[in-house]
Amino acid sequence: MKTFEANFDGLVGPTHNYAGLSEGNVASKLNANDVSSPKSAALQGLKKMKALHDMGMVQGVFAPQERPDIFSLRRLGFAGSDAQVLEKAYQQAPAVLSACCSASSMWTANAATVSPSADTNDNKVHFTPANLTNKFHRSLEPETTGNILKSVFADDKHFTHHLHLNDNDHFGDEGAANHTRLCSEYGEQGVEIFTFGKYAFNSEMPIPKKYPARQTLEASRAVARLHGLSDDKVVFVQQNPDVIDQGVFHNDVISVGNQNVLFYHEQAFLNSEAFLAEVQQKFGAQDLHFIKVASEQVSVADCVSSYLFNTQIITLANGEMAIIAPMHCRDNPRVKAYLDDLVNQNTPIKQVKYFDVNESMKNGGGPACLRLRVAMNEAELNAVNQHCVMSDALYTRLTDWVNKHYRDTLCFDDLRDPELLVESREALDHLTQILNIGSVYRFQQ
Numbered sequence: 306m307k308t309f310e311a312n313f314d315g316l317v318g319p320t321h322n323y324a325g326l327s328e329g330n331v332a333s334k335l336n337a338n339d340v341s342s343p344k345s346a347a348l349q350g351l352k353k354m355k356a357l358h359d360m361g362m363v364q365g366v367f368a369p370q371e372r373p374d375i376f377s378l379r380r381l382g383f384a385g386s387d388a389q390v391l392e393k394a395y396q397q398a399p400a401v402l403s404a405c406c407s408a409s410s411m412w413t414a415n416a417a418t419v420s421p422s423a424d425t426n427d428n429k430v431h432f433t434p435a436n437l438t439n440k441f442h443r444s445l446e447p448e449t450t451g452n453i454l455k456s457v458f459a460d461d462k463h464f465t466h467h468l469h470l471n472d473n474d475h476f477g478d479e480g481a482a483n484h485t486r487l488c489s490e491y492g493e494q495g496v497e498i499f500t501f502g503k504y505a506f507n508s509e510m511p512i513p514k515k516y517p518a519r520q521t522l523e524a525s526r527a528v529a530r531l532h533g534l535s536d537d538k539v540v541f542v543q544q545n546p547d548v549i550d551q552g553v554f555h556n557d558v559i560s561v562g563n564q565n566v567l568f569y570h571e572q573a574f575l576n577s578e579a580f581l582a583e584v585q586q587k588f589g590a591q592d593l594h595f596i597k598v599a600s601e602q603v604s605v606a607d608c609v610s611s612y613l614f615n616t617q618i619i620t621l622a623n624g625e626m627a628i629i630a631p632m633h634c635r636d637n638p639r640v641k642a643y644l645d646d647l648v649n650q651n652t653p654i655k656q657v658k659y660f661d662v663n664e665s666m667k668n669g670g671g672p673a674c675l676r677l678r679v680a681m682n683e684a685e686l687n688a689v690n691q692h693c694v695m696s697d698a699l700y701t702r703l704t705d706w707v708n709k710h711y712r713d714t715l716c717f718d719d720l721r722d723p724e725l726l727v728e729s730r731e732a733l734d735h736l737t738q739i740l741n742i743g744s745v746y747r748f749q750q
């Protein structure tokens with residue numbers, strides 16, 4: 306049976322803005338309070354999805370979340386009509402209003418951890434939504450994420466959905482951004498690598514000094530347990546705390562894998578050698594390419610500003626691999642020179658394609674943040690909600706939908722505007738029909 310790796314990108318929501326909400330994410334802090342363009346952001350994301358579809362990849366779409374999150378604002382004590390809730394939050398707790406308006410669900414690499422059926426003990430595809438406890442604005446996502454995942458992967462013959470882990474820092478889970486799967490073919494059992502930033506129950510172990518470690522080992526272990534993975538095919542590795550302190554808030558900012566390629570910076574992991582040896586041993590005798598980037602080639606600072614590793618490595622129909630990179634990689638001479646050289650080396654990576662996802666990049670979200678990978682066989686792919694699978698027709702429909710519903714610009718003061726709430730709900734209501742996902746939002750229930 307044929308097997309695929311599908312990428313499910315998050316549509317950027319109508320309230321996309323720059324609020325500086327993510328301590329430890331350099332771009333988010335740098336661009337705080339800039340004027341955003343929700344329309345351009347959504348169109349940039351759609352163009353990337355369409356381009357991958359045109360390259361022969363299976364491309365899916367996830368709906369954004371309901372924002373402003375009136376439910377959370379009410380839960381936090383802002384009362385009255387929806388308009389009053391917004392106005393009170395604006396006056397009394399502007400940071401809370403910003404958080405409840407974030408379009409952060411666009412970064413679907415943080416939506417969930419996914420284990421393909423070849424790796425799980427019941428031969429189903431397993432999903433665990435990430436609880437994203439480390440950032441308040443992101444902790445608002447998991448419940449709706451679970452609803453959306455269930456509406457896209459509805460068939461319980463093929464798909465198993467778990468509840469997100471307990472909402473506490475001890476089980477802080479950031480999903481696929483800290484999870485890489487290596488395999489020979491997508492349909493064969495692979496090695497799942499879980500990267501964590503700290504130990505929840507052992508204060509003796511190293512931690513970053515400046516910025517938070519978002520993911521715990523205990524969370525990663527829980528996900529591996531839930532998914533029924535074999536111990537001999539799972540590797541847990543700690544992120545180097547020093548790189549977290551330099552702005553590597555997720556492992557996918559410093560390493561990325563695809564099939565038999567692990568592309569990583571030499572400073573990415575603690576105890577790199579032991580880690581790589583374990584990966585090699587668990588992967589077995591087949592061909593495995595470790596592509597290590599040394600600090601002399603590209604510094605950690607250049608990785609963080611260009612998102613060299615927040616790239617997607619995809620396998621094209623001819624078996625060659627391509628890197629999907631943000632424009633920032635093309636515009637950084639050292640990174641560009643590295644990539645120009647890489648495609649001529651003896652590795653499967655033979656092409657680099659640059660994309661403008663700048664609206665997302667300004668919040669620290671590169672091409673790889675925008676997608677959740679789901680490896681599937683043909684039967685599983687057929688069981689996916691086909692309305693969420695990219696096609697020329699869906700691209701046209703979604704582009705028209707964005708042009709109709711989205712604002713050209715948005716700034717903090719706009720978040721109190723009750724019209725924005727009305728527009729966003731109208732847009733999402735319409736979208737649930739386009740994607741045929743049912744009533745996944747609270748305002749629809």
Ligand code: SUG
Nearest residue numbers: 324325326327330333414482555674
């Ligand atoms: O969680 N930024 C996101 C970026 C997520 C990137 N994802 C991956 N690396 N996979 C975050 O830090 C910024 C929102 C703001 O500041 O307005 C934000 O949430």
